[in-house]
Each structure stands twice: as C-alpha cells, then as structure tokens.
Amino acid sequence: xxxxxxxxxxxxxxxxxxxxxxxGTSSDAGGYNSVSWYQQHPGKAPKLxxxxxxxxxxxxxxxxSGSKSVNTASLTISGLQADDEADYYCxxxxxxxxxxxxxxxxxxxx
Amino acid sequence: QVQxxxxxxxxxxxxRSLRLSCAASGFTLGNYAMYWVRQAPGKGLxxxxxxxxxxxxxxxxxxxKGRLTISRDNSKNTLYLQVNSLRAEDTAIYYCARDGxxxxxxxxxxxxxxxxxxxxxxxS
Numbered sequence: 001x002x003x004x005x006x007x008x009x010x011x012x013x014x015x016x017x018x019x020x021x022x023x024g025t026s027s028d029a030g031g032y033n034s035v036s037w038y039q040q041h042p043g044k045a046p047k048l049x050x051x052x053x054x055x056x057x058x059x060x061x062x063x064x065s066g067s068k069s070v071n072t073a074s075l076t077i078s079g080l081q082a083d084d085e086a087d088y089y090c091x092x093x094x095x096x097x098x099x100x101x102x103x104x105x106x107x108x109x110x
Numbered sequence: 111q112v113q114x115x116x117x118x119x120x121x122x123x124x125x126r127s128l129r130l131s132c133a134a135s136g137f138t139l140g141n142y143a144m145y146w147v148r149q150a151p152g153k154g155l156x157x158x159x160x161x162x163x164x165x166x167x168x169x170x171x172x173x174x175k176g177r178l179t180i181s182r183d184n185s186k187n188t189l190y191l192q193v194n195s196l197r198a199e200d201t202a203i204y205y206c207a208r209d210g211x212x213x214x215x216x217x218x219x220x221x222x223x224x225x226x227x228x229x230x231x232x233x234s
Contacts, residue, residue: 046155
C-alpha cells in the first residue's frame with residue numbers, strides 16, 4: 001500500500017491561512033470518508049485534528065478545517081499562530097482493510 | 111485520567127523478539143478497537159496493526175505481516191504487540207492508539223487517543 005502524497009513543507013505568516021493537500025487513489029482517500037489529520041509537535045505524540053474528512057474533535061480550534069474533492073483531501077488552517085508550527089499527517093482507511101498515512105508536511109510559521 | 115501508557119521498548123539484537131504493552135486507564139479498553147503505529151527516527155508515521163474491540167479480528171500492514179502479532183487482554187485493560195525476527199528497520203517509537211468509536215463496532219479507523227510511545231532500537 002503506497003503512502004498518501006503530501007507536500008514536504010508549507011509555510012505561512014501569522015494570521016494567514018494555509019492548506020495542506022493529501023492525495024490518494026480511489027482505493028483509499030477517494031473511496032472512503034475515513035480521512036483524518038494529525039498534528040505532531042517535536043518529541044510529542046500525534047494529536048487528532050480532523051476525522052472523517054471534515055469533523056473536528058471537541059477541543060480542537062475551529063481554525064482547523066478539512067475537506068475532500070475526488071482523491072485529494074485538504075487541511076486548512078486559518079489565522080495561523082506560532083503554536084501551529086508542527087508536522088501534519090493525513091491518513092485514510094483503504095480497500096484492503098488497512099490504514100495508510102501520508103508522508104507528513106512540516107508547517108513553518110514565519 | 112484517560113490515558114495510554116506503552117512499555118517494553120529496549121535495545122534488542124537483530125533476529126530477537128520483543129513484546130510491547132499498552133496499559134489503558136480512565137476508560138474501558140474493551141469498548142474500543144485499538145491500533146499500533148510506529149515512527150522511525152526522523153521519519154513519518156506508519157500504521158502497523160489494528161484489532162477489534164473483542165480481539166477476534168486483526169489487521170496488519172503488508173510490511174509487517176507474519177512478524178508482528180497484535181493481541182489484547184481486556185480483563186487487564188492492556189494491548190500487546192509481539193515483534194519477532196527484529197530487523198534494523200523496526201527501530202522506531204511504537205505508539206498505541208485508540209479508535210474513535212467508543213461503542214465497540216464498527217472500527218472508525220481514526221485515533222482519538224495516543225500514548226507517548228515506547229522506543230525500540232534494533233542493534234547488535
């Protein structure tokens with residue numbers, strides 16, 4: 001199972017909005033609404049930010065939103081803050097009854 | 111306090127075996143499907159295994175099938191991962207993670223609670 005495709009890095013200034021794309025196939029991200037996003041700060045465990053494409057867990061800021069079009073899911077962060085600087089991973093359930101992660105995107109807040 | 115705590119990681123020689131544990135507290139492990147995810151040093155996340163709430167159904171990544179075995183003891187609120195024939199590429203932090211569905215089934219395949227991880231280093 002190939003990993004989902006994410007950009008290696010994105011950057012933005014405080015207050016700006018950025019989006020991170022996560023591209024898969026019809027066998028994973030495009031075929032299911034089981035796309036999730038995780039934030040990971042250095043040395044810490046991942047944290048769930050978005051599940052089932054666009055749902056936010058309780059306690060996650062509404063500055064984080066998710067969407068999907070065909071085989072590509074996206075995470076958008078609005079009103080960038082310094083603490084948003086982290087690695088972000090998408091994941092998707094697959095047709096093989098497994099789970100695949102994206103390679104991860106490093107977000108830099110300038 | 112709702113948490114997962116992994117243990118069992120260590121420095122191990124190639125070809126040896128290791129069993130990792132994940133102790134759940136603050137919630138009933140038996141209500142949830144569970145997973146193991148690993149992260150090699152400086153690398154991304156890799157899902158390796160999942161298990162249904164009652165342990166009857168198990169799922170594995172192709173890359174580890176046949177060498178890793180996931181299991182659980184709900185009476186002890188503990189999840190396990192047996193790793194056999196260890197290789198250098200198994201060197202990673204191993205995280206246990208909880209499924210987002212609190213009501214047994216189906217598995218939702220997203221992880222709403224993670225442990226801090228336990229480090230496995232395979233080296234001679």
